[in-house]
Amino acid sequence: MAVATFGVTVLDCPDPRALAEFYGAVLGWELNPDAEGEDWAELNGPHGRALAFQLSEGYQPPRWPGTEHGQQFHLDLDVPREQLDAAEERVIALGARLLEGDEGGKRAWRVYADPVGHPFCLCAC
Structure with missing residues (x-):
């Protein structure tokens, strides 16, 4: 139970x-x-x-991928593979910043920081 x-x-x-x-x-x-x-x-x-x-109060953003202020957790957000580039443009326009790309398409995810530093991934589905 x-x-x-x-x-x-x-x-x-x-x-x-x-x-x-x-x-x-x-x-x-x-x-x-x-x-x-x-x-x-x-x-x-x-x-x-x-x-x-x-x-x-006194919020300290995580430092990805470092461990001094570790990420603690992150959000994985699914995006259709064919819309991944457009999704990246949109989240950056909204205030996110790219932390790590998909290595030229070798991986199915890209890592970003939201406007206050929490890491999140756009994952191709």
């Missing part, structure tokens, strides 16, 4: 609303107006999925 059910993934950040808007634009998810405050913002996705953002 399970002890718990999975609720929400929460990212620490210096500005919850701004980071929620970034991921909302990337994923096409809506900001939950009932779960928003000065120190919290939440996105609602399909099938009951949720992604939340919590204010962290």
Whole structure:
């Protein structure tokens, strides 16, 4: 028997609303107006999925791939292979930065940092 059910993934950040808007634009998810405050913002996705953002005073971004401020975890976001280049252009325009490419197509993922430094991957599916 399970002890718990999975609720929400929460990212620490210096500005919850701004980071929620970034991921909302990337994923096409809506900001939950009932779960928003000065120190919290939440996105609602399909099938009951949720992604939340919590204010962290003194936030220190991870340093990927270093271990001094390790990544702790990252998000893998699926993109149809034929749309990977366009997806990269879009996330960069929204404020992401490329950390590691796909080695000229040898790998099926590319690594980025969101506007506050959390690593995430666009993965070809």
